[in-house]
Amino acid sequence: MSxxxxxxxxxxxMIKLIHHAINAxxxxLDTSDVLRPQNQRDPSRQGFERGDEGTKCSWLPNLGSSSMVPGRSKAIPPMSGLPAKPASSDLRSTALNLYYQHRIDTSMGELKKLVEEGKIKYVGLSEASASTIRRAHAVHPITAVQxxxxxxxxxxxxxIIPTCRELGIGIVAYSPLGRGFFSHGPNMLEKLEESDARKYLPRLQPENLEHNKIMYERINELAxxxxxxxSQLALAWVLHQGNDVxxxxxxxxIQNFEHNIGALSVKLTPEDMxxxxxxxxxxxIKGDRYGAGFKTYKDSETLLLSAWKA
Known part of the structure; x- marks a missing residue:
């Protein structure tokens, strides 16, 4: 929606779609204040509190470039003077259900304080390595890893998946449709606007798509x-990974939402899996998930060291 x-x-x-999803x-409902403030604010005025919110902090735009840099504890508002919840969210619930670090920083202690003060209920991480997850979990229990x-x-x-399961941490799988690859196929670039960030993802570039379309065609045959x-088969595969996913x-x-919901009816046998x-x-698959300048779980320990030194 951003x-x-x-x-x-x-x-x-978008408000109509959110209502439709909740009623279904x-x-x-997952959002972030870095994506677009309206994703949090406007739906909340329209009854968004009927669902469970998952919102993210600590992903600060690196102004003047297209890259993102890790947030620090300053990305989380000061604890004093907040009557109900972090100021970085306009969601209407009394306490945020799940508050993620969008990218890794050193603010686990601050998030623990938010839980103790009743401003958030559960803490999550996003793009965290197995070692980072263990380190954070030792400070305060991690409820979900995105x-x-x-x-x-x-x-x-x-x-990462084995570590989450060992520690009893829920798994939230984002981009389960390969950022639209399994919805639109190898010709998806032709359908994207120039301002669409996916046009610049390495694995969607022509030199990689020629190879990656082989996977798509074989999955399409099975579908x-x-x-x-x-897309329903690809989503069903994620849904079949376990009740913790x-x-x-x-x-x-709305029509695409209904199409996604249809994946719940796709039953896969062990042989299908x-x-x-x-x-x-x-x-x-050929090509990285992100281009240069975007941090992933592979950088999380490096990001922690950099934040501590700063």
Whole structure:
């Protein structure tokens, strides 16, 4: 709904979509004040408190460049003088249900204080390595870790997923449709606006798409056999990872939302899962998730060291 995926969408339409999602049974709505303030503020005035909110802090724009830098504890408002919740969120609930660090910094102690003061209920991390998760969990229990997990982003299965499960931490899978790759296929770049950030992602560049479309075509063949679409099959694969996994596919259209909900009806056998994972092996995709300047879990320990030195 923000301006990262093209021009901002009309707010009345987005409010209508949020209402539709809540009425359909959606229980987790994910947002961030860095994406677009209206994503938090305007829906909240329209009854957004009926759902469970997950919002993020500590991802500060590096003004003057297209990169993002890690937030520090200053990204979280001072604790004193706040009557109910952090000022970085306009969501209407008495206490934020889940407050993530959008990128890793040294503010776990501050987040612990927010919980103790009743301003937030649970703490989450985003793009954190296994070692960072363990370090943060020792300061205060981490409730959820948000990470990119899809048939084209499976590197997190090596260390991060097992660590979360060992510690009893929920897993929130963002971009479960490969940022639209499994919805639109290898021709998706032709449909994107110039201002859409996805046009510049390495794995969606022509030199990589030519290779990556092989995966798409094979998954599409299996989807046809299952009587569903490629995107529904890709989303169903994430949904079948376990009850501790909650995917958060984004959409701006009610019809696409309904299409995503349809993935709940796609049942995959162990043989289906094995076939999908053979097609989409971790080394079967070409191109990085992000371009230069964007930090991921691979940088989280380095970010912590840099923040401490500063």
């Amino acid at each position: 301006d990262l995926y093209g021009a901002p969408k009309p707010e009345p339409d 049974g959606v229980t987790l 990470l990119e997990w899809s048939l084209q982003s499976r590197d997190v299965e090596e260390e 046809t056999k299952k009587g569903c679409t490629t 909650v995917p958060i596919p984004g959409t701006t259209k 094995a076939e999908l994972e053979s097609i989409a092996s971790p080394d079967s």
